[in-house]
Amino acid sequence: MDENFNYYLNVLKKLNRAYNKGLGKAPHKPILLISVIQLIRNNVITTNRIFITPELVLSFKSNWNNLVNTGHTPNFSLPFFHLKNESFWTLTANLGFQESLLKLKSTNTFKKLKDTIAFAEINKQLFLLLKNNETNLLLEQFLIKEYFGIANYDYLTIDSSKFELKIEDEILNEDKTTYQSRINELHSTLDENEFEEEIFIRGGLFKKTIPKIYNYQCCISGMKIDTTTNAQMVDACHIIPFSISHDDTIPNGLSLSPNLHRAFDRGLITINKDYIVRISPTVTDNKSVYSISQFNGNQIILPIKTNWYPSTESLIWHTKEVFQL
Numbered sequence: 006m007d008e009n010f011n012y013y014l015n016v017l018k019k020l021n022r023a024y025n026k027g028l029g030k031a032p033h034k035p036i037l038l039i040s041v042i043q044l045i046r047n048n049v050i051t052t053n054r055i056f057i058t059p060e061l062v063l064s065f066k067s068n069w070n071n072l073v074n075t076g077h078t079p080n081f082s083l084p085f086f087h088l089k090n091e092s093f094w095t096l097t098a099n100l101g102f103q104e105s106l107l108k109l110k111s112t113n114t115f116k117k118l119k120d121t122i123a124f125a126e127i128n129k130q131l132f133l134l135l136k137n138n139e140t141n142l143l144l145e146q147f148l149i150k151e152y153f154g155i156a157n158y159d160y161l162t163i164d165s166s167k168f169e170l171k172i173e174d175e176i177l178n179e180d181k182t183t184y185q186s187r188i189n190e191l192h193s194t195l196d197e198n199e200f201e202e203e204i205f206i207r208g209g210l211f212k213k214t215i216p217k218i219y220n221y222q223c224c225i226s227g228m229k230i231d232t233t234t235n236a237q238m239v240d241a242c243h244i245i246p247f248s249i250s251h252d253d254t255i256p257n258g259l260s261l262s263p264n265l266h267r268a269f270d271r272g273l274i275t276i277n278k279d280y281i282v283r284i285s286p287t288v289t290d291n292k293s294v295y296s297i298s299q300f301n302g303n304q305i306i307l308p309i310k311t312n313w314y315p316s317t318e319s320l321i322w323h324t325k326e327v328f329q330l
Contacts, residue, residue: 009130010140013093017144018151021090025077032073033084034091035152039072040064041127042145045135053132055125057085057118059209062202067168072153081202082118085125086111093128115201172210177218181252181316188251204247211253215241218313219260224305225274225282228262240266244319255308256316268297275328278317280305285329 017038023031040061044050049060062081069079086109088094098106102121112118127135134140149155175184192200216239222229223239230238242259243250250257259276261269268274273285274297284301292298307314 010134010143013131013134014144014147016092017148020152021087023087028075028077031077031083032069032075032152033077033080034088035148036068036072036079037065037081037084037088039068039145039148042135042141042148043068045132046138046141046145053127053129055127057122057124059206063168063206063209066202066206072149072155078196078199080113080198082112082115082198085118086122088125093131095126097123097126099123113198115198115205119205169210172207173214176207176211176214176253177255177313179254181250181254181257184254185251207253208247211243211258212241213237215255215258216260218255218308218310219306222260222306223262223265224260224307225265225276225300225303226262227306238262242266242269244315244323250319252319255313257319259305259315264295265297265300269323270327272327272329273297274300275324276305276315276320277324278320280307280315280320283324283328287329 020034020038022034025031041050041055043064044060049058055061065081066079073079086096089096096106098121100123106121109121112121134144175187179187188204191203195203216237219239220229221231221237221239228239232238239260239262242261243252244257244259245252247253259269265274273288275283275285277283282300282303282305284298288298290296290298305315
C-alpha cells in the first residue's frame with residue numbers, strides 16, 4: 006500500500022469522538038464514514054463532495070442498526086457536522102449561511118443541518134483511495150474492526166437495501182389511510198429529529214419511485230431523456246402536498262417535467278378525474294413547442310397498474326383548491 010493509504014489509516018484510527026460516562030465513546034463518526042465508503046463503492050457518491058441525501062441518511066441508519074449496540078441516539082447531524090474537526094472533512098455553507106456556519110459550535114437537529122450546510126468535502130487523496138475497490142474495502146473493514154470489534158464481519162452485506170425496499174413497498178402498495186396512519190404513528194413514537202430524518206428518507210424514495218413507475222417520462226408531455234449518468238430529468242410531484250396530506254403513496258404522485266411541475270403546483274394546469282389535462286384560463290402563452298396550452302384536453306400517460314393511477318380524490322382536491330379559474 007502507498008503512503009497515502011497508511012496516512013489515512015492512521016487518521017481514521019484517531020477519530021475525535023465524544024465520550025459519555027454511561028455509554029462510552031460515540032459511534033457516530035465511524036458509522037457515517039462507513040456509509041460514505043459504501044456509497045462511493047456503489048457509485049451513489051461520485052465526487053469528493055458529500056451532500057445530505059436520503060441515500061446517505063438511509064445508509065447511516067442501516068449501518069447503525071447493524072453495528073451499534075450501545076444506548077447512543079442515531080443522530081445523523083452530529084457526525085456530519087463534527088467531522089469538520091478531522092483533517093479530511095470540510096464543510097461548505099449554503100448561500101447566505103457562511104457566517105452562521107462559522108459561529109455554529111454544534112448542531113443536533115436535522116433541519117438546522119440542512120438549512121446551514123450545502124455539502125461536506127473530503128480530501129481528494131482520500132477520495133481516490135475510496136474510488137479504488139481494494140482500498141475502499143480495506144478501509145471499511147478497518148473501521149468496522151477498529152470501532153466495533155468485529156474482525157470477520159461480512160461487511161459486503163451491510164447496505165440499506167432491505168430498509169429501502171421496505172419503504173418502497175409501502176409507497177407502492179399501501180393505501181392512503183394505512184400510509185397516513187403509519188406516518189402519524191412514527192410522529193408519535195420518534196423524537197422530532199428522528200422523524201425529520203424519516204420523512205426526508207421517505208420523500209427521497211417517493212422522488213425515485215414515481216418517475217420509475219411512469220417509465221421516466223412526463224405523464225403530460227411524454228418527455229423522456231436517458232443519460233449515461235442516470236440523471237433524472239422528470240420530477241415526482243405530489244398532487245396534494247405532503248405537508249397537507251402526509252401521503253407519499255403512488256396515487257398521490259405524478260411524473261412531470263420541471264416546467265409542468267411548476268405549472269401544476271401554481272395551479273396553471275390541472276388534471277381532472279378522467280385524467281384529462283386542463284389549462285387555466287389565466288394562461289396566455291405563445292404558440293411554440295414550449296407552450297403549455299398545447300396539452301389542453303390531452304389524456305395523461307398512466308402507469309401500467311390501475312392501483313397506481315393518480316387518485317381521483319386527490320385530483321379533485323387539486324382542481325378545487327389549487328387550479329386557477
